[in-house]
Amino acid sequence: MKIIKLASLLLISVFAMSANASLIRTVISENGAGTNGSWSFGTIFTVGATDLNVTSLGAYDYLGNGFSSESIKVGIFDEVLGTLLVSTNVNSTDTLLGSYRYSSVNFDLLSGQQYRLVAVSGNDNYIQNSGNWTYSSDVTIDGFGYCSNTSITQCDSFSESDYGMANLQYGYASTSVPEPATLLIFGLSLVGLSFSRKNKNT
Secondary structure (H helix, E strand, O other), X not given: OHHHHHHHHHHHHHHHHHHOOEEOEEEEXXXXXXXXXXXXXXXXXXXXXXXXXXXEEEEEOHHHOOOOOOOEEEEEEEOOOOOXXXXXXXXXXXXXXXXXXXXXEEEEEOOOOEEEEEEEOOOOOEEOOOOEEEEOOOEEEEEEEEEEOOOOOOOOEEEOOOOOOEEEEEEEOOOOOXXXXXXXXXXXXXXXXXXXXXXXXX
């Protein structure tokens, strides 16, 4: 009976881990959105004490009614090397969560490393006036960059404002927390062991 209870707790943990995802930023208020050509907007941040696993990249969808552009390109650069590490196209049909639509990726961000999250606005709205945000405690926000561009790029111009064009969802990397699949296998093994013992006792 104790083994079954332990297995049940592990399985519940697996589903909870799969369902929960954190955001690098949460929008509290949007003080004005509009468009003024295509811009490449970036948020520069440093990962804290724990490696992070990025599960999806998000693009701002004003009013939640889809994009004017065919898609919004979102990616993550290594801030020091200037290398584009991972990117995806976010489409109007992708999942809408709050003010952002998300497209799945799978990439680990390392503790202590500095990155830049970038999105290209295209013909779509971005938050022109300073929005009101909260940021994840798992990262430190170091600054913001922008430039007039139709392709995803690490821009040299810096801004005091966060235009909020990109977001990301993440969990903790497998080096820090056991993978859900590993816990699932372990939990199912315990269930099998329990039934095996029960059959021997009957």
